[in-house]
Amino acid sequence: MTDLLPLMAAKYNYWIYTILMMTGLYAMIAKNNLVKKIIGMNIFQTAIILFYVSIAYKTGGTLPIIMEGGHGGGHGAINAADYINPLPHTLMLTAIVVSVATMGVALALAIKVYRQYGTLEEDDINHQIRTQAGQ
Amino acid sequence: MRLLALIAVILTGGLIIFQTGAFPDFGDANAPANTYLSTYYLEHGQADTHAPNIVTSVLADYRGYDTMFETTVVFAAGLACFFLLRRKKVPGGEPRIYRHMPTGITLRIADGGKLPAEDSEVFRRLDTEFVPQQLIIKNTCRIVIPFIQIFALYVIAHGHYSPGGGFQGGVLLAASIILYAISHDLRRAIRRFSEKTAALMGSLGVLIYAGTGALCLLMGANFLNYKALAPLLGVDAVMARSHGILIVEIGVAFAVMAMIIWIYYNLSSAGKHDEGL
Structure with a gap:
């Protein structure tokens, strides 16, 4: 137990992202309503975004916008430790917009399912499919 | 089922947390993710592409392929x-109800009857979203929307020097149109920014991005290597990469704006493009 607390303090970002990710996963597995499942998927995506952004952080680092040199092309010595890692930020920048667009598709599919079965509850839909197959 | 899900989730989460001991500490500058390539980007990014915002130079230059296909994913969505x-509009279909505003008389026009003009101020259509008084909302949005759009253009054009770029600016532009659709009504927004415009602008955005890459190919360099555009733009190779980033970001902004608006139109009216939220 004495080992666990400093470990938690040094790596608390992973704990937060894991809790958030598992919340999303639980919603995707356990919830019966399709829209709630989609919201669970969105929470899951947010957890991954948090994970990427948190590993990009460097203690004492600032935004990855180079200050030295100004418009002159930056020939001064640039210390990479002064700036946070730009790569995960780039990946997540596109991932956020793509997650909005793919969530649009998921909601469109939910509307389509509602039109077909008149409900968004998963067990009702399963019941309808089974009774149709039984006839 | 719920208990089973809870057990599975706790087990998975426990395994992940059990393994975090092997992960680098929060804020560790020497973590594997923060070395190798990212150091190169930070140290050479500005000299290579003339863009102080390294996120933009990585997004549109070093990882141009990735961003091109992300834009294509948004377009495909x-x-x-x-x-x-999307459903075809049945001509007439059900009867429509209009109110003659000066007298307050409500008219029911049957299927096939002569309908008043859509933008008529005298006749207002009564549907499920009809709200008699929304003066404050309408006028606030009328004032706010142009500023949102100007700010979006700033965000797109200033992506090299400050946080911003095509994705963010495109979403802001889309938000201004969606705000218009919410504060007025969906049909009015569709008259301003039609479905056809959305489809054409989205395709145009992807075309600008892929076309820039193909142009580089025609000029004798690799796909999306903007250095090759230097003779066309009349600047040196570093500046050509900077301009190449801007061109590509404009393409991204077009595609993202059009597609977010189009998704909103289809989702909010369930494909009928008649009554919105």
């Missing part, structure tokens, strides 16, 4: 929503 939901 817009098309998917269209193909899943």
Whole structure:
């Protein structure tokens, strides 16, 4: 137990992202309503975004916008430790917009399912499919 | 089922947390993710592409392929929503109800009857979203929307020097149109920014991005290597990369704006493009 607390303090970002990710996963597995499942998927995506952004952080680092040199092309010595890692930020920048667009598709599919079965509850839909197959 | 899910989730989460001991500490500058390539980007990014914002130079230059296909994914998502939901408008269909505003008389026009003009101020259509008084909302949005759009253009054009770029600016532009659709009504927004415009602008955005890459190929360099555009733009190789980033970001902004608006139109009216939220 004495080992666990400093470990938690040094790596608390992973704990937060894991809790958030598992919340999303639980919603995707356990919830019966399709829209709630989609919201669970969105929470899951947010957890991954948090994970990427948190590993990009460097203690004492600032935004990855180079200050030295100004418009002159930056020939001064640039210390990479002064700036946070730009790569995960780039990946997540596109991932956020793509997650909005793919969530649009998921909601469109939910509307389509509602039109077909008149409900968004998963067990009702399963019941309808089974009774149709039984006839 | 719920208990089973809870056990599975706790087990998975426990395994992940058990393994965090092997992960680098929070804020560790020497973590594997923060070395190798990212150091190169930070140290050479500005000299290579003349863009102080390294996120932009990585987004549109070093990882141009990735961003091109992300834009294509957004475009494909817009098309998917269209193909899943869009329904043909049945002529007439059900009776429509209009109110003659000066007298307050309500008219019911049967299927096939002569309908008043859509933008008529005298006749207002009564539907499920009809709200008699929304003066404050309408006027606030009328004032706010142009400023949102100007700010979006700033965000797109200033992506090299400050946080911003095509994705963010495109979403802001889309938000201004969606705000218009919410504060007024969906039909009015569609008259301003029609479905056809959305489809054309989205395709144009992807075309600008891929076309810039193909132009580089024609000029004798690799796909999306903007250095090759230097003779066309009349600047040196570093500046050509900077301009190449801007061109590509404009393409991204077009595609993202059009597709988010199109997805909103289809989702909010379930494909009928008649009554919105």
